Amino acid sequence: MSVQIWTFIIVGLSFAIYIGIAFWSRAGSTKDFYVAGRGVHPIVNGMATAADWMSAASFISMAGLISFMGYDGSVYLMGWTGGYVLLALLLAPYLRKFGKFTVPDFIGDRYYSNIARTVAIIAAIVVSFTYVAGQMRGVGVVFARFLEVPINTGVYIGMAIVFIYAVIGGMKGITYTQVAQYCVLIFAYMVPAIFISLTLTGNVIPQFGLLGTESASGTYLLQKLDMLQRDLGFHEYTTGTKPMIDVFAITFALMVGTAGLPHVIVRFFTVPKVSDARKSAGWALLFIAILYTTAPAIAAFARTNLINTVSEKNYTEMPQWFKSWEGTGLIKFEDKNSDGKIQYVANKDANELNIDADIMVLANPEIANLPPWVIALVAAGGLAAALSTAAGLLLVISTSISHDLIKKQLKPNITEKQELMWARIGAIFAVVVAGYFGINPPGFVAATVALAFGFAAASFFPAIILGIFDKRMNKEGAISGMVVGLILMFFYMSVYKLGWFVDAIPPAGEWWFDISPEGFGTVAMFVNLIISLVVSRLTSPPPIEVQQIVEDIRIPRGAGSAQSH
Amino acid sequence: MSQKNLKEYWQKNIRIVLILLSVWFLVSYVFSIFIVDVLNNFIIGGAKLGFWFAQQGSIYVFIILIFYYVQYMNKLDKKYDVHE
Numbered sequence: 075m076s077v078q079i080w081t082f083i084i085v086g087l088s089f090a091i092y093i094g095i096a097f098w099s100r101a102g103s104t105k106d107f108y109v110a111g112r113g114v115h116p117i118v119n120g121m122a123t124a125a126d127w128m129s130a131a132s133f134i135s136m137a138g139l140i141s142f143m144g145y146d147g148s149v150y151l152m153g154w155t156g157g158y159v160l161l162a163l164l165l166a167p168y169l170r171k172f173g174k175f176t177v178p179d180f181i182g183d184r185y186y187s188n189i190a191r192t193v194a195i196i197a198a199i200v201v202s203f204t205y206v207a208g209q210m211r212g213v214g215v216v217f218a219r220f221l222e223v224p225i226n227t228g229v230y231i232g233m234a235i236v237f238i239y240a241v242i243g244g245m246k247g248i249t250y251t252q253v254a255q256y257c258v259l260i261f262a263y264m265v266p267a268i269f270i271s272l273t274l275t276g277n278v279i280p281q282f283g284l285l286g287t288e289s290a291s292g293t294y295l296l297q298k299l300d301m302l303q304r305d306l307g308f309h310e311y312t313t314g315t316k317p318m319i320d321v322f323a324i325t326f327a328l329m330v331g332t333a334g335l336p337h338v339i340v341r342f343f344t345v346p347k348v349s350d351a352r353k354s355a356g357w358a359l360l361f362i363a364i365l366y367t368t369a370p371a372i373a374a375f376a377r378t379n380l381i382n383t384v385s386e387k388n389y390t391e392m393p394q395w396f397k398s399w400e401g402t403g404l405i406k407f408e409d410k411n412s413d414g415k416i417q418y419v420a421n422k423d424a425n426e427l428n429i430d431a432d433i434m435v436l437a438n439p440e441i442a443n444l445p446p447w448v449i450a451l452v453a454a455g456g457l458a459a460a461l462s463t464a465a466g467l468l469l470v471i472s473t474s475i476s477h478d479l480i481k482k483q484l485k486p487n488i489t490e491k492q493e494l495m496w497a498r499i500g501a502i503f504a505v506v507v508a509g510y511f512g513i514n515p516p517g518f519v520a521a522t523v524a525l526a527f528g529f530a531a532a533s534f535f536p537a538i539i540l541g542i543f544d545k546r547m548n549k550e551g552a553i554s555g556m557v558v559g560l561i562l563m564f565f566y567m568s569v570y571k572l573g574w575f576v577d578a579i580p581p582a583g584e585w586w587f588d589i590s591p592e593g594f595g596t597v598a599m600f601v602n603l604i605i606s607l608v609v610s611r612l613t614s615p616p617p618i619e620v621q622q623i624v625e626d627i628r629i630p631r632g633a634g635s636a637q638s639h
Numbered sequence: 640m641s642q643k644n645l646k647e648y649w650q651k652n653i654r655i656v657l658i659l660l661s662v663w664f665l666v667s668y669v670f671s672i673f674i675v676d677v678l679n680n681f682i683i684g685g686a687k688l689g690f691w692f693a694q695q696g697s698i699y700v701f702i703i704l705i706f707y708y709v710q711y712m713n714k715l716d717k718k719y720d721v722h723e
Contacts, residue, residue, distance in 0.1 A: 140694075145690055148693035148694050152671060152693065152697050159659070159701050159704055163705075281695060284684075284686065284695070285684025285686050294685025296685050296687075296690075312686070312687050313679070318672060318673070322668060325667065326668075347723045349709070349712070349713055349716065349722065349723065352705075353709050356705035356708075359701060363699070366698055370694040370695060625645070628649055630716050630721055630723060631721045632723075
C-alpha cells in the first residue's frame with residue numbers, strides 16, 4: 075500500500091478516536107468544562123499535560139533545530155523540561171489548594187483587584203493566541219505534505235476537529251483526547267527513532283545509541299559527527315557558538331515561561347488532591363522526557379545520516395526522499411560550481427544545499443528507508459501534537475472570556491448554564507480567530523513562540539510565586555510588576571526581533587548584555603520581580619483576609635472545601 | 640493545627656525546596672552551561688560529560704528531583720497531620 079493510503083487510514087483512525095472520546099466525555103457542567111470535574115487521576119493528568127505541552131514545535135521542529143545547532147540546541151531540552159521542577163515545587167500544589175479554575179482567577183483573588191485580574195486576562199490571551207496561531211499553521215503544513223491538500227484546507231480540517239472536542243467536551247473532553255493523542259505522538263516519535271538507532275548504532279534504545287559507536291565506522295557517533303562537522307567548516311557539534319550569557323538567558327526564560335504558561339498551569343487544577351498535583355507534575359515530566367531525551371539522539375543521527383548521504387555525492391544519485399522534499403521547497407540545491415556534486419559546507423558562498431530544520435523529523439522515516447506505515451504514523455503524530463496543544467490553548471482563551479471576564483467582571487449574576495454557554499461561545503470565537511491566523515499567518519508568527527514564553531515569564535511567573543511565598547506582596551506591587559514586565563518584553567521583542575519602531579532590526583551586536591530576544595524574558599522577569607518587591611514595600615500591606623488565604627494555601631488539607639463555588 | 644506547627648511545617652517545606660532547587664541549578668546551569676568546558680574533558684560513553692548533562696543528564700535529574708519531592712512532602716504532610 076502507498077504512503078498516501080496509509081496516511082488516510084492512520085490519520086483517519088486517530089481522528090475517529092479523538093472525536094469518539096470527545097462525545098463520550100462531553101462536559102455537562104462548568105466544572106466539567108473548566109477542570110474536568112476534578113476527578114482526573116495524576117498519571118492520566120500527567121499524560122494529558124505531556125500532550126498539552128508538547129506542541130508541533132516539540133514534535134516536528136525541535137530535533138531538527140538541535141541537529142543544526144548541536145550543543146546550543148540544549149537550551150530547548152533543558153528549558154522545556156526544567157520548568158516542570160519549578161511547577162512541581164513552587165506552583166502546582168499551591169494553585170491546586172487555592173482551588174479556582176484559572177490563572178487570572180488566582181491573580182484576581184490573591185491581589186483582591188479586578189485590575190490585576192484584567193492584566194492577567196490580557197496576558198493569558200496574548201500568550202495563548204500567539205502560541206495557537208503557530209499550531210494551526212503547523213497542522214496545515216503537515217496536512218499539506220502528507221495528504222497533498224492546500225495548506226488552507228489543512229487548517230480548516232484542523233479547525234473542525236479541534237472545534238468538536240474543545241467546544242463540546244471542554245476540559246473533560248480535552249483531557250481524555252489528550253491521553254489518546256499522547257499515545258499516538260509518542261509511538262510515532264519512538265518507532266522511527268528506535269529503527270534508526272538500531273541501523274546506525276546497533277542499540278535499540280536511542281538514548282543510549284547517542285552515546286554509542288557508529289556501526290559502520292566503529293568510532294563513537296558523537297566523535298565522528300564532530301569530525302564530519304569540522305571537515306565541512308561547521309562548528310563542532312558538541313560545542314556551541316552562542317555566548318554563555320545568552321545560553322543561560324534563553325534556558326532560564328524557557329524554564330520560567332514553561333512554569334508560567336496558563337494552559338499548563340490549569341491542568342493541575344483537574345486532579346482531586348494537592349498531593350496529586352505534585353505527583354502529576356512528576357508524571358508529566360516523565361512522559362515528556364521520553365520524547366525530550368530521544369530528541370538529541372534523533373538530532374545527532376539525522377545530522378550524521380544527512381552529511382553521509384549528501385556530502386560530495388552526485389545530485390543524480392540522491393534518494394527518493396531528497397527529491398520529494400525538494401518538491402515542497404524545504405530542500406533546495408543549487409549547483410554553484412556546476413560539478414554535479416553536492417557541496418554542503420559552512421561557507422555561505424560555496425554552500426549548495428539549503429535544508430529547512432523541520433524536515434529532520436518528518437523525513438526521518440524516509441531517510442532510514444522505513445515502511446510506508448511508519449511515515450503515515452509520523453504524520454498522525456505531528457497532527458496529534460499540534461491539535462492537543464491547540465485545544466489546550468483554546469480552552470484557556472474560552473475560560474478567560476467566559477469565567478474571568480464575563481462571570482467575574484461583567485455579568486456576575488449569570489447562571490451556570492449561561493456561563494457554560496459563554497464558555498462555548500468563547501471557544502468558537504477562539505477557534506475562528508486561531509484559524510484566521512493559521513490561514514493568514516502574520517509575519518511574526520514564527521517569532522512568537524519565543525514571544526509567548528517571554529510574555530509568560532515576564533508577567534505571570536513573579537506574580538504567582540510572590541503571591542504564594544511573600545505574604546506581604548500586595549496588589550500595587552503585583553500590578554506594577556506585571557505591567558512593566560509585559561511592556562519591557564514587548565518593547566525589546568518589537569525592536570530587536572520584529573524591527574518595529576526602527577528602520578531595521580538591530581544586529582546581534584547591539585543586544586542588551588548580549589541577550590537575544592528569545593532570552594530576554596529572563597531580564598523582564600527579574601525586572602518584574604524587583605519592581606513588585608519595591609513597590610509592595612512602599613505601599614500598604616494586603617488585607618488580613620488575603621494574608622489568611624496565603625497561610626491557607628500553604629497547607630494541603632482542606633482542598634476539598636476550597637473547590638466549591 | 641497550631642501556629643507554631645504551621646510555621647515549622649512551612650520552614651521544612653521551604654528548606655527542601657531550596658535544597659532541590661540548588662541541585663536543579665547545579666545540573667542545568669552550572670554543569671551544562673557555566674563549567675561545560677571543564678566537564679567536557681571527561682567522557683561518558685562516546686559523549687563529553689558537559690554536553691551529555693546539557694542534552695540528557697539534567698533531564699534525568701529533574702525527574703528524580705520531582706519524585707523525591709513528592710515522596711518527602713507526602714511524609715511531611717502526614718507528620719504534621721495536614722494531609723488529605
